[in-house]
Amino acid sequence: MALFIFRGFCANAIILIPKNGAFLHKIRPKRSQFEVQARRSGSTEARPAQKSSQMATRERQQQQLQGFEAIIGIETHVQLQTSTKAFCRCPYSYGSDPNTTICPVCMGLPGTLPVLNSRVVEFAVKLGLALNCEISMKSKFDRKQYFYPDLPKGYQISQFDIPIAKGGFLDVDLPVEFGGGHKKFGITRVHMEEDAGKLVHSDTGSFSQVDLNRAGVPLLEIVSEPDMRNGIEAAEYASELQRVVRYVGVSNGNMQEGSLRCDVNVSVRPGGQQEFGTKVEIKNMNSFSAMNKAIDYEINRQILLHKQGQANQIVQETRLWDDATQKTFTMRKKEGLADYRYFPEPDLPEVVLTDEYVDQIRKSLPELPEAKRRRYENMGLTMQDVLFLANDDDVCDYFDSCIQNGAEAKLAANWIMGDIAAYLKNEKVSIKEIKLTPKELAELISSIKNGTISGKIGKEILNELICKGGTVQGLILEKDLVQIVDPAAIEALVDGVIAENPKQLEQYRSGRTKLQGFFAGQVMKKSKGKANPVLLTKILQEKLNAGN
Amino acid sequence: MPSPIQNPRLLLTSTRIPLYLSSKTPCTHRCFASLPSLSPQTLAPQSTTSSIPSIRESLLSGRKKAVEIAAEYLDRIRLTEPQLKSFIHLSDSVLKDALELDRKVENGEDVGPLAGVLVGVKDNLCTVDMPSTGGSRILDGYRPAFDATAVRKLREAGAIIAGKTNMDEFGMGSTTEGSGFHVTKNPWDTSRVPGGSSGGSAAAVSARQCVASLGSDTGGSVRQPASFCGVVGLKPTYGRVSRFGLMAYASSLDVVGVFGSSVIDTAIVLSAIAGHDRLDATSSSHEVPDYSSEMIALDQLNSKPLKGLKIGVIKETLGDGIEAGVVSSIKAASSHLEQLGSIVGEVSLSSFDLGLPAYYILASSEASSNLARYDSVRYGQQADADDLSLLYGDSRAKGLGHEVKMRILMGTYALSAGYYDAYYKRAQQVRTLVQKSFKDALDQYDILISPAAPSAAYKIGEKTNDPLAMYAGDIMTVNVNLAGLPSLVVPCGFVEGGASGLPVGLQMISSSFSEGKLLRVGHIFEQSLQGYNFVPPVLSEN
Structure with missing residues (x-):
């Protein structure tokens, strides 16, 4: 019971100091630990405490926002667990030695051409359907162009104006301890693309090495509508997305390995304002709790700037979440909008689907988390x-x-x-x-x-x-574990115990009724735990009180 | 699970090649054979003999060894190469390959249709045993890890790769003056350009340094040098030959093409390299016929072997800005075709003039993207630099030539936000118009003809400072690339110039995957053309 009292206390503590964002973040990990334990114990006793916790969370959010509204949209990259890469026949497995799963195609050597892995399309349609999207029966690939040493061709094969799936939604049940409730978050689009390699920087910082193992690994990018309003909603959206990709079997959804990566866009606007505030992108969150914390940190940072009349210091930039300091910091400021010079990928034919193909995939979908919950x-x-x-x-x-x-x-x-x-x-x-x-x-x-x-x-x-x-x-x-339910057998056991403990019997009868537990324990021990506890209590009480 | 991927681009054109010359008046080659009369006036045999069948015959009959044949060509290379400079790299294993082939012949092993045939390969096609630079300094010394599919198929057919031929850097140019290494000279007049960008491949076949060669054609890079050098040049249908291993210039336009000294040789090489390739998603699975087997020797034909064939002369290609000698050669060729029985008319392609600007926008746009991989990080010449953007900047500034940089800038500009609609998108719309006007014309005519270039070979240096004049020279050929159609250039005459005149090529265009038709007509045209000898003076001089 102490556990639940503490839960309540914890929530109250937050109300007491609503403006202190830093403190709030520091204590939250403890809360989540308790949540895990509470869930694990599966005890129904937890519920009375929830109500207060729920109200506390809502109030906290209200107070924290101080008349501002946060708008959050999420771009998620999901690495597909196909046996080969998107455009060549290289296998991929996380943690292989650098540059051991590469070939001329994914190295971008002169003269090489991409050939689409049909599983990528299958997985994209699967996830598109699972996210309630409209599937594009005809889509195409485009080139997104920029220079970076981990991008061997100088462009990423992606989808620009015709994504394979668009206009879906994701149903989320918010955790009870965060106020509960059912939410629908819009999915703008799902598109297919390839991953880039990785740069490995030397300790001295004097050189970097390129590992192309990951180059060409298929990804689905899932772009949400800006429907989330706080860290919890964003984290729950992401964790529901993780469940869905795992349910339908397109990805292992492992955040630590980078199989599921979330880039979050956060902006804040004064209540009642129509247009969005300047959005800031946050990267480098490798758990849902980090996402939650990073977003709430960022919301507070932006609100504070607004309140101090320094809203113009909120600039379009990419910030990284630092788990150690529990803060976001600037990675790079965006000077104007990056021009990726998208154009249709001439090396790949259009992707044309048939109704039959889509229907077959639709039929193969397992029961999804939302349906299971209902x-x-x-x-x-x-x-x-x-x-x-x-x-x-x-x-x-x-x-x-x-x-x-x-x-x-x-x-x-x-x-x-x-x-x-x-x-x-x-x-x-x-x-x-x-x-x-x-x-x-x-x-x-x-x-x-x-x-x-x-x-x-x-x-x-x-x-x-x-x-x-x-x-x-x-x-x-x-x-020989069958429960003893024969009253006579239990009575015999009780009699035996009472007879063996005359002293305790005397004490009991002189008012120390707490000793009933002692007798019960002795009887249970004698029965090797097999005595029916209800019968035992009944018979024991009768016997103990019989002398009075 | 049904395959999710269809290829509409290829489905559009997946009709079978008809076995008759004219779709309007069906007539198989059997009906030619059944007609006995021959007119010696129009069909006198020509000096243009096919080398590949005779090489095969010599080898299999034991009359000649592959080593002897190879030595003949190597001798000729030794004599002519210092002057012509057709090659960037010469193979050092030609004799070894020939010996191996002789061993096979002696053992009675199967040898392929190109056994003992020396083939030059344009340097933008990857070869595992030789450097492949695409004519660019940035790839100086680069050795690919694999053979291009077309090269692999050549080898499988028994061909011996003679070397890597010179070209304008990454295919961008019409003279080989844009090569990062040296300029190739035209065998007909060494003060003139051989054309480009496959100038090395054309010059090498013209000077009989090799039997046939591979080139690539993005906007005319096989056909224009074929015309300048007096050889046969074929630009197949887009997707007919795998592009795997071809260093991309403009992916939606690039095709691997063939040069030969005769149409039959060209047809034999095409049969060897054509076909679907699982490494190129844009390669077609359209059936590959044995192109040469459908050709009929002159003495089997009647006096009107092209009877009923409808030929349209593209009106816009014989107007202003075309050299008079070229116009008269094409007119003579069209009357020759008429004499052979075909019906020649004039056809106008309304969108013809739009093709050139559309081509330069699309090709430059794709090039700006395709050439991004030459960043010196993984391969190629790397500049010394302290930071990343300098590494990119300096390596590309030093490694890439002027013309390439210009096209990268043009393409980057055309694809930039705010300009995309005005340039790239509009150019794609023009491309659709060009395709439509070709389709309309080819609904009326079996074959369209035009010059392959507005002039014969010009002087080295003549147009180097006038890129627009150079671009204008592509007017005859770029539309065909935009439409993805096959086109064959056959030497058809001469204009004045050089010691013995300069050759002019006739371009013949047909519908997708009808290479067979083009080659059959080209073969008849070539055999029946009287009084011309397309062997350049450089050979008699030496």
Whole structure:
């Protein structure tokens, strides 16, 4: 319970010092740790505290913005997990030795030509459909031109005026502890392009080396509408996008490896103003919490400049987020608009899709996170449960399989979010790797529910099932775990314990009723944990009080 | 899963080549063969003999060894090259390759259709065993890691690569004066240019330094030098030959072309290099016929072998600004074609004059992008520099020539924000008009004819200070590239100049993938042309 009290306290603390952005950011990591724990415990007791937290968050946001409105748009680059690069037959795997997965084509040697990997189109259409976009039946590639040593051809093959998909949206359920609620964020476009290589700078800074392994790796760029208003919304948009790319299997969505990279545009305008303020681009955030913090930091920075009458110091620039100092700093100022001199890529034919092709991909799409959440919600699960389960499609599959095997939704959710999630976290394994099958979890749940074993025993054998596998029935028999529900047998155990502890009995009867716990513990010990706790309590009370 | 990618650009033109000469009056070559009468007046045999079939015959019959044949050509190169400078790099493995071929012939192994044939390769086509510079100093010493597809196919067909021929830097120019290395001389008059940009390839075939050669044609770079040097030059349909390994100048216009001293040789080489290539997404999977097998020897033909063939003379190509001698040569050629039975009319291409400016905008725009990779970071000549922009700037300033820089600047300008619509986009619209006017004309006529250039070969240095005059020289050829059509240039006459006159080429244009038709007509034209010998004086002098 202390945990939840602290949650409330923490939220209050923020209200107390709403103007101090720095402090706010410093304490937030602690909050999120608790959120993880709370979710993991899966306890329903968490809810009473949520209400205050929710209100606190809203109020905090209101106060923080002080009459200003922040506008946030996100450009996300998702690296596709195709077996070869976008325009050549090189494989790609993160972390290979420099320049080991390259060929004349992705090195941009004279005379080489790109040939489109058809999987890239397939993945683009997949994601486009998953993001509720309109698919362009005819699109083309364009060249985006600039000089940089990691760009071997001097241009990036991308899509300019006819992206493969456009005009979609993404449904997001905001976390309960941040106020909850359902949001729809617009997707402007999804287009195909190739990644650039990487520069490796020497320690002395006197030279740089070029690693072209990543050059030509296929990317999808997903551009959002400027629909987000704060760091949480932006981070949730990005994390939903990560879920979607993982669900449909187009990318591993790994932020640390750079498989999912978000560039965020933030601007601030006084409330009521129609036109947008000057936007600032933030890069280099490699987690959702960094995104959240970087954006809120940037919003505060811009509001402060507005309030100090220095709004003109907000300039179009690219800022980097520094995790160490928890600040954004200027990377480069943009002098005018960069002119990329886009023109149609003459080396690649137009991409022409057929209705049949798109329909086939549409049919192959799995159930998406939003649909899963609505389905779980209809099962009667709380939003907290829903969000936890739908976060990972492997967990969803596991949960769904439990349900199919007859488990009650709420109970299955509790087990998965509690003990199983804790195990996964400690052992750093995925739910697919544990030996406990959904069928046996369902069996465990029903064995407890029908009283064959106690909840306590259930928890005890869970670990063995997870690590070693086997069946619930097998373990119950092997270890003789069947719950003692025979009142006579329990009575005998109780009698025995009372007889063995005359001193404690005397103390109890003279008023120290707390000793009931001691007796209960002794009886449970004698029964090797198998005594039905309800019966035990009832019989024990009768016996203890019988002398009065 | 159905393939998501179709190629509309290629689908448009994927009709089968008809086996008859005229789509209007179907007639297979069998019907020519069945007609016995020959008119000795119009069809006297010509001195232009096909080298490739005779080389093959000599080799297989054992009359000559590949080493002997190669030595003949190497001797000629030794004699003429100091004067002509057709090559940037000569192969040092010609005799070794020939010996290997002789071993195969002795062992009765299969040898390809180009066995023992020495072929010159334009230096913008990558060769794994020789430097490939594209005529540019920035790539001085660059050795590719792979053969261009066209080169690989040549080798697979048994050809021996003689060397890398000189060219205007990255194909930008009409004289080879734009080469980063040296100027090639015209074998007909060494004070004159051989044309360009494939001037080295044309001069080498003209001087019989090699049997055939590969060039590339973006706006006329095969056809104009063929005309200047008196050889056969073929610009195939866009996508007919893979561009993989061809250093890109303007990707939507570039094609690999062929030079030969006869139409048959040209046809044999085209058969060897044409076809779809999985390394070039714009290469066509249109079927490749054996172009030479459909050609009929003169003595098999009747007196009107082109009966019913409709030929349109492009009106705009015989007007102002065209050298009188060129106009009369083309007129003579058209009456010759008429004598052979064809129906010759005049056709106007309304958008003809728009082609030149549109071409220069599109080609320069694509070039500004294609040449961005020559940044000296990964390969090529690198300047000493302390920071990145200096590294780029100095390397490109030193490595690239004047003409190339000018076109990069023009293209960069045309693609810049605010100018794109006025230049690039408008030029693309003109391109569509040009395609349409060609289509309309080719609905009426089987073949369109015009000069290949407004003049014969001019003096070295004559136009170097007047780029606009040089660009204007491309008026005859650029429209064909904009439309992506195949075009064949066959020597058709001479104008005054040099010691023994200067050759003039007749350009024949047809619909996409009808190279077979062009080559058949070209072959008949070439065999029946009387009184001309297109062997340059440089050979008799030596």
